[in-house]
Structures are given as C-alpha cells and as structure tokens.
Amino acid sequence: EPELSAEFKTLLQWADELRDLGVRANADNPEDAKKAMEFGAGGIGLCRTEHMFMDAKRVPFVQRMILAETLTEREEALSHLLPMQQEDFEGIFEAMEGHPVTIRLLDPPLHEFLPDKEELLVDVTKLQILHPDSTELAEKEALLKKVRQLDEFNPMLGHRGCRLGMIHPEIYGMQAKAIFYAVAAIMNKGLPVKPEIMIPLVGHVNELRQMRQLVIDTAKEVEQETGLTFTYTVGTMIEIPRAAITADEIAEEADFFSFGTNDLTQTTFGYSRDDAEGKFLQTYIEEKVLPENPFAVLDQGGVGKLVEMGVQLGRKTKPELKTGICGEHGGEKFSIEFCYKTGLDYVSCSPYRVPLARLAAAQATIRNKKSKEPVY
Ligand code: PEP
Numbered sequence: 320e321p322e323l324s325a326e327f328k329t330l331l332q333w334a335d336e337l338r339d340l341g342v343r344a345n346a347d348n349p350e351d352a353k354k355a356m357e358f359g360a361g362g363i364g365l366c367r368t369e370h371m372f373m374d375a376k377r378v379p380f381v382q383r384m385i386l387a388e389t390l391t392e393r394e395e396a397l398s399h400l401l402p403m404q405q406e407d408f409e410g411i412f413e414a415m416e417g418h419p420v421t422i423r424l425l426d427p428p429l430h431e432f433l434p435d436k437e438e439l440l441v442d443v444t445k446l447q448i449l450h451p452d453s454t455e456l457a458e459k460e461a462l463l464k465k466v467r468q469l470d471e472f473n474p475m476l477g478h479r480g481c482r483l484g485m486i487h488p489e490i491y492g493m494q495a496k497a498i499f500y501a502v503a504a505i506m507n508k509g510l511p512v513k514p515e516i517m518i519p520l521v522g523h524v525n526e527l528r529q530m531r532q533l534v535i536d537t538a539k540e541v542e543q544e545t546g547l548t549f550t551y552t553v554g555t556m557i558e559i560p561r562a563a564i565t566a567d568e569i570a571e572e573a574d575f576f577s578f579g580t581n582d583l584t585q586t587t588f589g590y591s592r593d594d595a596e597g598k599f600l601q602t603y604i605e606e607k608v609l610p611e612n613p614f615a616v617l618d619q620g621g622v623g624k625l626v627e628m629g630v631q632l633g634r635k636t637k638p639e640l641k642t643g644i645c646g647e648h649g650g651e652k653f654s655i656e657f658c659y660k661t662g663l664d665y666v667s668c669s670p671y672r673v674p675l676a677r678l679a680a681a682q683a684t685i686r687n688k689k690s691k692e693p694v695y
C-alpha cells in the first residue's frame with residue numbers, strides 16, 4: 320500500500336490551493352472510497368454498480384432475475400438483491416463523509432452475468448449423454464437458451480446502458496430504491512450524504528427523461544415510506560457522439576453531465592475498446608498514424624471536440640450545468656489540462672491517480688488561468 324510522504328502531502332496541499340478544477344475518484348466499494356478520501360478526492364465521480372452484481376453470493380439471484388419469464392419472477396429475484404445493494408451504497412456514502420457520490424445505474428449487457436456459451440454447450444452435451452433425465456441438464460438447457468437469446472454480434476453497441484433500464488425499468492427501479500433506502504439510513508444516523516444518480520449510454524433525451532422520471536418516482540415512494548425529504552441530483556453520461564451533438568436537448572433533463580470518454584473514444588473512432596488496443600492500434604501508434612493511443616490520451620481533435628460541443632451546448636440550455644469526466648482520461652495529465660481549458664468542473668479517476676490529478680489540475684490552472692472564465 321503506497322503511503323504519501325509528509326513532503327508530498329504538503330506539495331499536494333499547495334496544489335489544492337491553486338487549482339480550480341475538482342478532482343474526484345472512481346470507486347465502487349467502501350475500501351476504494353476510503354482510499355479515495357485518503358488520496359484527497361473531493362468525491363466519487365463514478366461508482367460503477369456492475370461489480371456489485373458479480374459477487375458470488377449475488378450471481379444466483381442475478382441469473383434468476385435474467386432467466387425470469389414473468390415480471391413477478393423478475394421482481395422476486397430483484398427483491399433479494401435490493402438489501403445487498405442498499406448495504407453497498409450505505410458503506411460508500413458513509414466512507415465519503417458527505418462528499419458527492421455519483422452512482423451509475425447498471426451498464427453492461429446482461430449476458431456478462433451468465434456463463435460462457437461454449438462452456439455451457441459442452442456441459443449440456445455431456446449431460447445429454449451421461450444424465451439425460453437430470454434436473455441439472457434441464458437447468459443448463461434453460462440457461463443455454465437464455466444465453467442464445469441474449470447473444471449479440473456487437474454487445475458494446477447492444478442492449479446495455481440505459482437501454483436496459485428502458486426495457487426492464489424494474490432493474491433500475493430496484494437500484495434507485497436501494498440508493499434512497501441507503502440515503503435514508505445515513506440520514507437517520509445523523510450523517511451527511513450527497514447522492515448523484517447517473518444514467519449511462521444516453522443517446523436521446525427521451526431515454527434520459529424516462530429514466531429520470533423513474534428515479535424521481537422512486538425517491539417520492541421512499542420519501543413517503545420514511546417520512547424523510549431527500550436532496551439528490553440526476554444526470555447523465557455523455558459517451559455517445561449523438562449525446563454530445565444533442566447536448567442542448569439532453570441538458571433539459573440533466574443536473575450534470577459526466578463525459579465517459581472510454582465509450583466516447585470507442586464510438587467516435589469506431590474502434591472496439593476491447594479489441595483495438597494491442598492489435599492494429601499498436602501498429603498505428605508505432606507508425607505514427609495516430610500520435611497517441613486515444614484510449615490513454617484524449618484525442619483533442621475529435622473526441623475532445625465532442626466534449627467541447629457537449630459542454631457548450633449543455634450550458635447554453637442550463638448555464639449552471641455541472642460537468643465532469645469519468646473516463647480513463649480523467650487521470651492523464653494532458654487530458655486533464657484539456658478538460659480544464661474546456662471548462663469542466665471536475666475530473667474523476669482511479670483513487671491511485673488522484674494525487675497526480677491534483678498536481679496536473681494545479682499545473683493546468685497556473686498555465687491557463689488568464690484565458691479562462693472561472694467555472695465555479
Ligand atoms: C466510459 O465509457 O468512459 C466510462 C467511464 O464508463 P465505462 O468505462 O464503465 O464504460
């Protein structure tokens with residue numbers, strides 16, 4: 320576990336006095352949240368909720384939820400996940416001591432929670448020969464059927480992000496309920512809490528409108544149940560070119576934008592983020608077709624232009640719109656300087672990169688201060 324030396328901590332404090340760009344961390348559990356606080360993050364800019372679903376105790380319920388034939392069956396499976404999610408969020412809120420926590424609702428395609436198709440096929444074939452009447456075979460066949468139904472040629476462009484919430488509002492509904500139950504529990508302990516709920520992969524304002532309404536309705540329901548009044552915001556990731564291009568419309572429904580430059584790079588270049596690196600992209604970089612790996616350093620000429628467009632259009636509709644970045648670029652010094660110049664309010668990166676980001680934010684402020692309007 321790296322420790323920061325006293326001298327370095329002093330240097331970071333000086334950097335904090337100078338910088339006029341917020342630095343948050345990406346964290347999905349209380350341990351990482353505590354690390355983020357130790358390293359001086361001003362909040363959590365991205366809490367991905369999918370890892371919580373991958374936990375061994377939860378996978379059976381997640382699979383039951385995915386395999387459900389009816390809404391009642393799905394809701395029954397979700398009811399088991401609800402208290403577990405609530406506990407996740409309570410732990411994170413408590414660790415963050417009232418600093419803002421941006422929780423992103425479920426993002427990956429559902430088949431990521433199911434077994435591998437090829438392995439399942441081998442198992443089914445074996446069981447058909449060895450134990451043709453077993454319940455295990457029936458279960459695996461049902462699973463294989465579902466895996467085939469969910470199979471997509473391009474899952475990263477498929478049924479994921481808010482598209483899951485649109486088709487299965489009960490999944491996002493459960494997550495929103497868990498967030499507000501956690502908020503209520505923290506409030507009842509007399510502690511501060513600042514939740515920000517974030518909708519992923521929005522490409523059209525109608526998606527955000529519908530998902531935001533679901534969050535608002537859920538908050539009201541929990542307010543009635545608990546007698547408390549919640550303060551929270553609802554925002555969106557901007558991670559598809561269409562979202563940046565129509566940011567003026569999207570801002571109508573958003574309290575904040577967070578640029579997901581991992582997906583935005585993937586979709587702007589049309590490069591698969593899971594395949595390009597280490598393959599043709601390697602040659603491109605070696606032969607200087609591209610000056611840098613755009614997944615590591617923000618491509619200012621293309622992806623960056625979409626970020627600028629997103630900020631400008633969003634603020635045209637809503638001057639007070641809060642903006643940040645939570646893609647990998649949020650912890651990279653050249654990209655941080657670009658974010659500062661673009662007028663973002665904060666960057667968010669992995670906890671271990673927070674100290675570097677604090678320094679880079681101060682350097683960006685010193686170098687560009689004169690040419691920039693203050694952002695807050
Ligand atoms: C992104 O797309 O930049 C992002 C932060 O989300 P994820 O990496 O989880 O897709």
Ligand code: MG
Pocket residue numbers: 558579581582
């Ligand atoms: Mg993304």
